[in-house]
Amino acid sequence: MALRFLVVEGNTRGAREAHRAAYGQMLSESYAHVIHDIERDAVCDIAFPTDEGANLPDRAGLESYDGIVLTGSHLNIYDRTPEVLRQIDLMRAVYASGTPSFGSCWGLQVAAVAADGDVQKNPLGREVGFARRLRRTEEGQGHPMLEGRPEVYDAPAIHLDMVTALPEDATVVATNPVSAVQAAEIRRDGGVFWGVQYHPEFSLSELAAILRQRTELMVREGFCRTPEEVIAYADELTVLATDPTRFDLAWRHGVDAEVLDSARRTREIRNFIEYRVKTEKSGRGRA
Structure with missing residues (x-):
């Protein structure tokens, strides 16, 4: 049976349209394309929680997916606008559903705040183009999210904000001199989230x-x-x-x-599908 994913677009309508005009796809569409490249038969639905009145899945709907992925966004989570708050609420429901979840950049920030962590502007400024000298932490040694990555690596990135306070049950698995939290596992209300501050999905x-x-x-x-x-x-x-x-x-x-080869660049997403989505699907008796 094909794997079912929900891709949660972090951008507002105007930003989505601007990205599509520049690149030909919204962030969520290009993320779904990456998932399809990894898992050809995957089914990907897209949600737009920034849109007022959006038809978002409830807990039962979230439980029906095998994996949930959160994209990047132009928003700043500390603004706490309705567009931001709806995404935090959705992420709390994702945790409660127990469905495996993964996020890039904004996705990591939403997951951290939804679990009572904090995000602020990076005092060192923006990390843009590539996140350099990413390295495993001691806790990241042997963590399945980074399986196949070398000890030190680079990845596409663009962000100004960063996780400044970790949730209670969180493990940092990768860091660099610009942002202390570059990859992390967060557990909350029975759910497990894997996320990165960089963008393995970006070509x-x-x-x-x-x-x-x-x-x-x-x-x-x-x-x-x-x-x-x-x-x-x-x-x-x-x-x-x-x-x-x-x-x-x-x-x-x-x-x-690590950047030029698509299979290596998307390693964290591949590991999420292999070690979280497929394993959990089997555990739920849905294989």
Whole structure:
């Protein structure tokens, strides 16, 4: 029987449409595409909790899924707007459902706050392009979320906020000099969440599209001196996405197979499906 996933889009309608215009897909659609690449027969539904009146699944509906995935978002969770609060409430229901869950960036932040952790702006500033020198913590040694990852690795990333206070039952499995919590397992109300602050689901072409959308921000925050530099950087990432054998560009941007090889880049999502979704499905007697 095919695995059933719920992909929870973190963006508001305007941001979803902007991402689709820039990349051709919403964040949730591209995330579903990654899941389909890993598990060809998977069925992916998409939820939009930022939309007022959205038809969101109740606990029984959440229990009917084999896995739930939370995307990134342009929102800041400490703003506590209705669009944010609906997502926190949904994540609390996800925990209570016991359905295995996974999230990237915003997804990790929502899961942390829903379990009484905290998220604030990173005093070191934005981590953009790639999260560098990610490394396993002592607790992360042997953790199945990071199976197949080397001791130190890089991954696509773009975020300003970070988890600043961990929930009571949480384990940090990866960290780096920019954000102490780069990958974590959180347990709450019988549910288990795996999440990362970076974006294993991002191809280099999707990352490039996001950077082009943020050209003004990239210049304002000093990552590039001119808009032309931002576009040139994004264009090189796009070329590298279509031709990962371009050693010159890989060297210039300091990336290796952990980023260039799609199977290795998406390792955490693959491990989530293998070790949480399939295992839990079997345990529930649904295999």
